[in-house]
Amino acid sequence: MKSVSIAGVAKAFGGLSVLSGVDLEVPSGSFTAILGPSGSGKTTLLRIIAGFERPDAGSVRLGPRVVDDADHRFVPCERRRIGYVPQEGALFPHLNVGRNVAFGLAREDRRGTRVGELLELVGLSGMARRYPHQLSGGQQQRVALARALAPGPDIVLLDEPFSSLDASLRASVRADVHDVLRLAGATSILVTHDQDEALSMADQVAILRGGVIAQINTPSGLYRLPRDAELAQFLGEANLVEGTASGTMVQTALGQLEMAPAAGGTAGRGPGYGRPVDGRVKVMVRPEQLILDEDGTRGIPSVIRSYEYFGHDAVVRVQPEIAGLSELVVRITGAEPFVPGARVGVSVHGAVVVWPLDDRGPLSAPREAERERITHA
């Protein structure tokens, strides 16, 4: 087990900057997810940690050892003691499962019990003689994990390992991989663009945006206390309204709401967050924080626009009958269908997150001007 620390890592490809000063600390034995959309540079970051790619600036440390300082100190990939699980497994097509797993073992260990143990660990005992093309996508992914773990790496790097699996398979493979990594006790770094995956698997999630880490926190800290509206919407649905903050309360069209305490990990490092904000603010209300009253007596009078049923819950879109409020998204667990056109009352439950109006994301300054224009017209 080793920690990973990345300091000021920058990388450009042909003049196009992909990473511009990434700092990241991954504690020993933890599971960290790097979350970002395609093209955000997360795979490049992982490849730099692995040693496939060299940074233009900055340094990478695995445990106490600097493995790359963007200068002449460079430890090649094969001597970093990492395990790498690429997208779609990348099993060696010419080798059977057993030989794939044994690939990184010394010659004398290849015939030992290690391969069998690993296959048992990933739940594929008895499959050693199969060839990769005879396996399902999920099985291939498990073999890739077993292969990465075989030499006993200190750090396991996973590059969107579940993106090629279909939705039904993804959840179970994800859970299995999580368990196996826990058992192996390796420090794990997962790169993904899937927020569910990051939130459900990791101890800490780092969001990569525009070549830098935008925020690092625990999954719940990130969801509850996103640093700006853009991150809030990236991690889940969010209703954004305007309000006027004073003290611990914020006055909005939805009523007077309590502001969430500014706490939680390194979330508070950003500008405009973690300190009290007074005056005009942007307010985020998660869909599950909204409560619908079927009688329409309590809360803001509103009209049902649409109702989507998902089984475990349902998403209702409502239009409040108050000037200046747009459609709201509400997530409810009740199975009672709402008919479009019906009248309900909407109220907010729990504390809300606020940011200054000039923050990133929707409800920013130009939008404000446009809104003014519309209301005055």
Place this chain on the structure above:
Amino acid sequence: MTSVIADPARDRPPGTPGTPGTLGSPPRPSPHHARAPRRPVLTAVAVVASIAVLLPLVFLLVQAFQVGWGTLDPLLFRSLTAQLLWNTISLTVVVMTLCAVIGTVTAWFVERTQIPGRRFWAVLVVIPLGIPDFVVSFGWRAIFPSFGGFWAAVLVMSMAVYPLVYLPVAASLRNADPAQEEVARSLGLGRLTTFWRVTVGQARLAILGGAVLVGLVVLAEFGAFEILGFRTLTTEIYTEFTVGFSTSAGCAFSLILVVLGAALLLGESTLRGGGRGARLGAGVARQMRPVPLGRTRPAALGGVGLLVAVALGVPVGSIVYLIVRRGSTTMPPASLLGAAGNTFFYSACAGLLATAAALPISLLSIRAPRREVRILERSNMLILGVPGLVIALAFTYFTEHYLSGFLYQTPLLLIVTYAVMFFPLAVVSVRAAVARSPVGLEEVGHSLGVPRHKVFWRVTLPLIGPGLAAAFCLVFLESATELTATLVLIPTNAETLATQFWAYQSDFAYSQAAPYAGVIMLIAAVPSFVLGRWFDRLPARGGTAEPQGPAPGTMVVL
């Protein structure tokens, strides 16, 4: 990318609830090749190989320069030149067109329709590729002694080389999305219009690539035309160099030939343009449903049957007839065995040499694609436009003038010449194989703590093995059926099947010549079959995208 979220919510009015950042996956620019590593050893080997390959071109230029314009001018601009040029160009154009039509139509029938015995025809229509052109014309001549002239040359060449169009077109049709044809039909296009606008469009690059190869083969062909008594630039060059001993005239004609070849290659790359071949977008093509032929079935069956009968039946039948008619008494078995051994040995060595030499440049051009590497690779392709005869003469010249005859008419020089002649073919096969073995697998190998050279032996080599085998077979096949360069460079007191055949054939000893032709066909059949299998599996196995891969046409250079 400056923002995490490409979110339509941003374009909504303020206060609108957002949706979570559901992120599609737009094609990610692959950054892994942006800063390619330097590989000094590989580069050195690649440069040496390229110099050897480009030597003949240098020879021609040096030669022409030394002879001087004053000598070349009267040689170039005379009525004989005009006649030869007309013969060569008209024949090339007609054969290219015919082959394009025959190859494309046959490929469509075999790949896309419910023609009975599809698999059977798929094998039979490719076999003529393994029969040397001079054997084909010999076969015709044996049946029809007065067979000759322009149209005879057209018939023989078309029947001998149309597979060069058929193979890439069939591969590209197999690879193309059949849904495109269905969409065209649904938009109201008739079957013929659909074939012309969609199917031919899909296979455009393959047809073009195949036709250019046909053109290059016709330009370089010697034996077939010599037998048919049809004079082209190549037959004339041979005569000038060997009979007339006129180096300057031969050199002048060679220059014209090289210019024609270069024009063909240039024309191809211009016409190829920026268009994409088979399909856009990912996703596995649905298994296509073959088109039912209905009432045209007998005609289609008859057409393909006739093609096989003419292209395969005539030469094979004629050779078999010649062998059987005289019985085995006149056959000199010892000499036949010796010639077969020589052919096998020279061709195998050439195959090994060319494949080994093709590996470094292929690895470089895929794994470390710098601009200089690409130029180096492209320049090697120029040799495709130079007839084997000219290459052989170039090496003869070099050994005579700079090595005072050392190496001249030794097995080594012949092997090197074969390897140079067919080097581009080896490069194309090896390159396709390297491109299809993902670099990610090697990275995984390194990440597991296995050093670089061991990863090469344990991962790279097994993966590109089939491609190396294909390259070997290709060069072997071409060397075993090569005639012209062999006639010039054959070691003293040695005979190959081709030269011995030629010797008998020139003396009108057809029955003696026939067994040699038969053995050539047998030897060529094996690698042809291996190659057919390899190319047959190409599209199905092509999992990885190829960044700067060859067009479908050049993939199947044969």
